[in-house]
Amino acid sequence: MDTAYLSRPHEEQAGGAEPLVSVRNVSKRFGNGTLAVHDVNLNLGAGEFISLLGPSGCGKSTLLRMIAGLGSPSGGTIEWPTTGRDASGEPQRDLGFVFQDPTLMPWATALANVMMPLTLKGVRKAEARERAAAMLALVGLAGFEKSYPRELSGGMKMRVSIARGLVLRPKILLMDEPFAALDEITRHRLNDDLLELWWKEKFTAVFVTHSVFESVYLSKRIVVMAARPGRVMADLDVDAPYPRDELFRTSPEYAHLCRVISGKLKEAIGS
Structure with a gap:
């Protein structure tokens, strides 16, 4: 068994703590009939750095927007068990959102x-x-x-x-491929700065990316998604300590983790 990562049950929560957000059997079908997301289950815990990794069309951004309240599920529920509800009965979503464009x-x-x-x-x-x-x-x-x-x-x-x-x-910062349009040097620098900021501020980060390398470098946990319809294929812990820096990025451990996650992504694309 590979010890570089561990699959986890969707319901598992470190230390038994209540999650900040619980995604329960969530699906999204658009008006044109496209099933963008199908039966997704996901817990977002306090202080985690989670990457949603997958090919274009796998529903990563759609799922992120539904968590933010910028779209409604066609089926299932998105619960914020620790934040309460506003006067209209909607969850009080304690979050910030960073789009792909500034x-x-x-x-x-x-x-x-x-x-x-x-x-x-x-x-x-x-x-x-x-x-x-x-x-x-x-x-x-x-x-x-x-x-x-x-x-x-x-x-x-x-x-x-x-x-x-x-x-x-906010307790949660949602980021939809924020560095995708940047050159590699700038992207690496912002990855480093984002990790330092996350470490200082202790928020939960949910980061959408196409990049295996970026997801491994940043994340405590990687959720691999497949397309048509978008669904979770693997939910993996990245067992590498923080802080992470250029030494980690050039280490055999990092290369190994990238190979493991690349294999999972290949399985998802072929499913």
């Missing part, structure tokens, strides 16, 4: 973009400014508060987007 307001400075969620929450302007500036500093953009998106590189714009997603200090 989706920044082009007329607003980096600081104003990060302040936006705080402003919408009714936070006083002085406090919002202070908290947004602190978050920009945390993602490595101190000194760029007054810069506009057109003045920032692709990697810097994505840092602003991550800062905006985290400025409310």
Whole structure:
């Protein structure tokens, strides 16, 4: 038996703790008849870094958007057992969302973009400014508060987007292939910075990617999905310690883990 990873039951939760989010038998069929997601079961635990890995069309982004409340399941339920419900009876989703594109307001400075969620929450302007500036500093953009998106590189714009997603200090940060359009050097640097931020802030990260290498480098856990319809084929623990750095990225252990996960992905694609 390969000890580099362990398959886990969908219901298993480390230490018996209640999950932050429970996805139960969730399916999604679009109006044109396409079954995008079929019978997915998944628990998201506190402090985990989970990658959703799979080919295009396997429902990764659809599942992420349903967890965020940006779409409704056709079947099954998505439960937030520890957060309660709002006045309308909907779950109080304590999350931030980072899209594949930074989706920044082009007329607003980096600081104003990060302040936006705080402003919408009714936070006083002085406090919002202070908290947004602190978050920009945390993602490595101190000194760029007054810069506009057109003045920032692709990697810097994505840092602003991550800062905006985290400025409310959510329990869960959902990321939909945020580094896919970046060059390899920038992508590696942002992978390192994201891990450092996750380690400091202790949020749960759910990260959509096509990249085996990225998923192994970042994750405590990798959920491998197959397409047509999108479904979970494997739920794997990555048994490699943190912090992870360039030494890990060039280690035999990392290469071995990538081979193992590549094999699982190949099985999923061929299923």
